[in-house]
Amino acid sequence: MASSIAQRVEELRGEIRRLDRLYYVEAAPAVSDLEYDRLLQELRQLEEQYPDLQTPDSPTQRIGDAPVEHLVQVTHQVPMLSIDNTYSREDLRAYFDRTEKLLEGEPIEWVMEFKIDGVAASVRYDEGRMVLALTRGNGEVGDDVTHNIRTIRDLPLQMVGGHAPQVLEVRGEVYMTNADLADLNLRQIKAGSEPFKNTRNVTAGTIRLLDPSLAAERSLRFFCHGVGETIGMKATNHMEFLVEVGSMGIPPTPEVQLLPNADEVMKAVALLEEGMPDLPFEVDGIVFKVNDFKQRERLGMRSKSPRWLIAYKFEKYEAVTRLETITVQVGKTGTITPVANLVPVEIADTTVSRASLHNADEIDRLDVREGDVVVVEKAGKIIPKVVRVEKHERKTELPRWEFPVACPECQTTLERDSGGVYIRCPNPACPAQLKQRLIYFGSRPGMDIDGLGDELVDVLLAERLVSSYADLYRLTVEQIASVNWIRKRKGKDGQLIDVQVGEANAIKLIDGIDQSRGRGLARVLASISIRHVGPRVSKLIACEYPTIDALMKADVEDLAAIHEIGDAIAESVHHFCLSEYGKRTFDQFQEVGVDLTEPVDEAAEGLLLSGKSVVVTGTLKKFKRDEIKAMIETLGGRASSSISKNTDFLVAGDKAGSKLTKANELGVEVMTEDEFQSMYGSDAASVGEPDKD
Numbered sequence: 001m002a003s004s005i006a007q008r009v010e011e012l013r014g015e016i017r018r019l020d021r022l023y024y025v026e027a028a029p030a031v032s033d034l035e036y037d038r039l040l041q042e043l044r045q046l047e048e049q050y051p052d053l054q055t056p057d058s059p060t061q062r063i064g065d066a067p068v069e070h071l072v073q074v075t076h077q078v079p080m081l082s083i084d085n086t087y088s089r090e091d092l093r094a095y096f097d098r099t100e101k102l103l104e105g106e107p108i109e110w111v112m113e114f115k116i117d118g119v120a121a122s123v124r125y126d127e128g129r130m131v132l133a134l135t136r137g138n139g140e141v142g143d144d145v146t147h148n149i150r151t152i153r154d155l156p157l158q159m160v161g162g163h164a165p166q167v168l169e170v171r172g173e174v175y176m177t178n179a180d181l182a183d184l185n186l187r188q189i190k191a192g193s194e195p196f197k198n199t200r201n202v203t204a205g206t207i208r209l210l211d212p213s214l215a216a217e218r219s220l221r222f223f224c225h226g227v228g229e230t231i232g233m234k235a236t237n238h239m240e241f242l243v244e245v246g247s248m249g250i251p252p253t254p255e256v257q258l259l260p261n262a263d264e265v266m267k268a269v270a271l272l273e274e275g276m277p278d279l280p281f282e283v284d285g286i287v288f289k290v291n292d293f294k295q296r297e298r299l300g301m302r303s304k305s306p307r308w309l310i311a312y313k314f315e316k317y318e319a320v321t322r323l324e325t326i327t328v329q330v331g332k333t334g335t336i337t338p339v340a341n342l343v344p345v346e347i348a349d350t351t352v353s354r355a356s357l358h359n360a361d362e363i364d365r366l367d368v369r370e371g372d373v374v375v376v377e378k379a380g381k382i383i384p385k386v387v388r389v390e391k392h393e394r395k396t397e398l399p400r401w402e403f404p405v406a407c408p409e410c411q412t413t414l415e416r417d418s419g420g421v422y423i424r425c426p427n428p429a430c431p432a433q434l435k436q437r438l439i440y441f442g443s444r445p446g447m448d449i450d451g452l453g454d455e456l457v458d459v460l461l462a463e464r465l466v467s468s469y470a471d472l473y474r475l476t477v478e479q480i481a482s483v484n485w486i487r488k489r490k491g492k493d494g495q496l497i498d499v500q501v502g503e504a505n506a507i508k509l510i511d512g513i514d515q516s517r518g519r520g521l522a523r524v525l526a527s528i529s530i531r532h533v534g535p536r537v538s539k540l541i542a543c544e545y546p547t548i549d550a551l552m553k554a555d556v557e558d559l560a561a562i563h564e565i566g567d568a569i570a571e572s573v574h575h576f577c578l579s580e581y582g583k584r585t586f587d588q589f590q591e592v593g594v595d596l597t598e599p600v601d602e603a604a605e606g607l608l609l610s611g612k613s614v615v616v617t618g619t620l621k622k623f624k625r626d627e628i629k630a631m632i633e634t635l636g637g638r639a640s641s642s643i644s645k646n647t648d649f650l651v652a653g654d655k656a657g658s659k660l661t662k663a664n665e666l667g668v669e670v671m672t673e674d675e676f677q678s679m680y681g682s683d684a685a686s687v688g689e690p691d692k693d
Contacts, residue, residue: 005046009053012043016059017160020153021249057129057158061150071143071208078228080122080136080171082304083287085311089269092288095310096262099290102299102307107630108290110265111238112257113225115285115311118175119204122228123149128164128248130157135207139304145207149174151216154223160249165232170250172224176203177280178388179365180219189392198318199282225253225287237291255279258291267536269312280365282387285313317378319352320390321345325370326357326401330409330432332440332529334424338363338403340374340386347378355384360403361421367391369398407432428581435461437529441469442512445535446527447519450512451505459483459501469528470588472513480506521548521598528585531572540565541573544613544638548586548596552577561613561644608680609637613646617660618653620673628676635680643668651676 016039022030040059047054054061086092100108122142124132133149134142150157152174159168176184176199184202185195196202206218224245227233235241242252255277259265265288272286290296290308299307325341338357345352355376357363366389368374373393378384406413407425409432416423425433435457442452452472460466463483465475481503516523525538533541544562545551554577559570576582589596614632616639623631628651629639640647643662649669652660663670671679 005050006053009043009046009050012039012046013058016040016043017156017158017249020059020156021160059157061157070210071145073137073141074132074134074144075141076122076134076137076139076228077124077169080120080134080139080142080228081301081306082139083309083311084302084305085285085313087313087315089266089312092269092310092312093262093266096265099299099307100262103295106295107261108295109237109292110259110262111289111291112259112265112268113253113287113289114255114279114283115287115313116173116175116223116225116253117200117282117284118173119200119207120171121145121149121174121207121222122169122171123155123222124167124169124229125159125164126167128159130155143208147212148207148209148215148220149222151212152220152222154221154251156249161247164248165230167229167231168233168245168248169228169230170224170245171226171228172222172253174203174207174220174222175199175281176206176218176220178282179280179367182367182389182391184218186391195390195392221281222251223253224250236293238289238293239291283314284316285311287311315348317348318387319345319347319376320373321352321376323368323370323372323374323386326363326368328404328408330407330425330430330436332433332436333531334426334428334430334433336404336407336414336423336425338401340368342374342376345376347376347384350378352376352378352384355386357386359421360423363401363403369394369401371398409433431461434467438466438469438472440529441472441527447516447523448512449509449516451509452512455485456501456505456509459485468588469585470592470594473517473592473594475510475513477503477506477510480509517593518595521546521551521596524589524594524596525573530576532569533573537565537569542598546598548590552586557644558646561640561642561646562638609635612637612648613640614638614649614651615640615643615647615659615663616651616653618656620653622673622677628673631680 016036019030019036019039043058044060047058047060084095086095096110100106120136122134122136123130124134130146130150132144133146135145136142149155178199181196181199181202188195202218203220206215206220209215224242227241233241233244235244239256239258242256246252257268259268269286288310290299296306296308301307322343323340324343326338327341328336328338330336337359340355340357342353342355357366357368366386368386368389373390374386375388375390376384377387403423404414407427407430410425410427410430412425412427412430414423415426427433438452438457438460439454440446442449442457449472460472460475460480465479465483466472480501483501485499485501520542522535522538522542525533525541526535540562541551541559545554551573554574556567556570556574559565559573560567562570577586586596609632614637616628616632620628632639637648643650643659643666645666645668647663647666647668649671650656650659650663651673652663652670653673660670662668
């Protein structure tokens with residue numbers, strides 16, 4: 001009997017740890033809250049009935065028996081250094097240049113992470129069991145806050161996954177979500193206490209509380225983004241480290257990107273400044289880290305900070321206002337975006353009256369309703385966003401806002417993305433979509449048509465002069481010059497009068513349209529609002545398939561085999577090309593003389609690997625992975641990451657695995673590292689030599 005009870009206790013602990021990992025680390029809850037609570041309650045009852053079965057790492061032991069008397073200071077085994085930061089893109093670029101010089105120009109992969117606005121902490125595991133948690137303190141010595149960190153449900157008291165290093169000290173950020181702060185403030189007001197101002201303040205105070213039962217009520221969370229002392233870890237770079245700690249049940253920092261060089265980093269920064277993704281927690285910047293641990297060692301440390309990372313910080317501004325109504329707008333790919341219409345408020349010297357609510361899930365997460373008092377944030381150049389509802393200001397019950405079931409423009413029934421968060425209008429002929437697509441088509445990232453702005457698109461649609469991209473190329477100066485602007489102008493006497501577009505504006509538009517005919521296939525693909533396809537992706541695709549005929553024949557597997565093109569992008573492009581709308585779009589472009597070919601790099605035409613797709617796999621002895629990829633590209637080839645029937649050959653090192661198997665199945669030529677070097681090594685060297693005059 002005793003053995004069966006002990007077995008049941010271990011089964012419950014294992015299952016609860018598994019469910020915690022799915023919920024907190026993988027964001028994939030497997031059971032309802034009720035079912036989870038029942039398992040936890042059963043375990044708690046068994047441990048109370050059989051005290052000898054209790055262990056410190058049981059999921060029931062999240063809260064200590066009694067408050068600590070005071071916080072004890074403990075020396076960090078590995079110092080917790082601070083991070084250098086900048087608010088300037090120019091300084092950020094200069095930092096990358098300095099780092100490349102220190103590494104003598106060798107390729108550097110950069111990891112991009114969000115800088116979560118919380119409190120830094122270090123958590124130590126010995127043989128897989130949590131034994132110590134410290135604040136940063138002065139970097140050398142921190143406060144022992146183990147009693148409070150144990151209450152964080154994200155963090156396992158005992159690691160899962162079977163592989164526990166002898167020692168693992170993870171560094172990360174303790175934080176609170178905006179939704180949890182809203183709920184906490186509601187409880188604060190009901191208890192007659194003051195509400196907390198922001199998530200960081202409440203987090204900083206909570207982890208230093210003496211009573212862990214209070215900390216447990218505040219729903220703190222943790223993301224791992226770094227490492228201290230370790231014995232027994234396998235990772236050789238940061239991305240591998242995040243995967244490894246995640247497999248142990250420790251939540252890694254989310255939405256991390258690996259970027260191949262500093263140029264791509266700067267592009268990513270520009271995109272983030274245009275619009276941050278929908279995040280449930282506060283961020284105050286972006287952190288960039290050298291991915292490779294050996295490169296980090298060579299870069300070393302300054303007196304107070306490592307040389308291998310930097311933070312690019314945003315100036316953050318907040319204001320409190322009232323949300324009057326929620327409306328929706330239709331995007332160029334049919335995405336229905338809810339918008340908060342606000343009582344105008346000043347934020348960072350600008351008047352804000354509207355803010356995006358992103359999607360239906362964001363509205364549910366915030367529990368935002370018309371009439372609510374909300375906190376609006378503007379960071380750097382980022383579009384204002386509603387970050388929190390002040391629920392304690394909700395004096396009366398407000399009805400929940402219901403997402404529309406039909407498109408507000410064309411009344412087509414809306415559809416949610418399979419497995420996604422966005423709700424879309426599936427009608428490609430939707431007038432609202434057409435307007436947004438035409439505006440983007442004429443924009444600088446699109447076909448860069450001088451004169452085709454928002455207002456002129458309104459005119460063309462109102463006069464029914466265009467109903468497709470191709471119709472733009474059929475327009476004449478005479479058609480446009482005589483029509484009136486949608487928005488009437490004020491005359492000298494202040495009265496509104498009709499004003500024609502005029503011949504000068506019409507000539508400017510037609511010239512801009514004519515010039516865009518020859519921009520090439522990549523620009524066309526980037527301009528016609530194919531989901532997931534922007535300027536970089538379109539260039540990668542057009543380099544591989546430089547004519548529209550070749551692209552139309554490519555299947556999903558072919559497209560996915562293109563370097564940096566994954567399954568989601570490949571499926572989106574393939575679906576567009578095969579759809580009636582896509583076929584009609586390309587046919588019409590050809591009818592009006594739009595160039596659907598991409599120029600071939602003539603300099604690469606005579607090189608040995610020109611036009612060839614090469615995959616490298618397995619453990620190499622003579623080359624680093626970056627070196628052999630650089631050699632392939634020097635010889636005019638493309639270093640792909642996946643095997644398809646269009647792969648020309650595979651270079652296979654030791655332990656080649658599944659890619660070698662697939663190459664054999666598809667009949668792709670396979671060569672060893674030695675064979676590749678003997679055939680192409682000397683040619684790559686000669687191509688890379690400077691001219692000797």
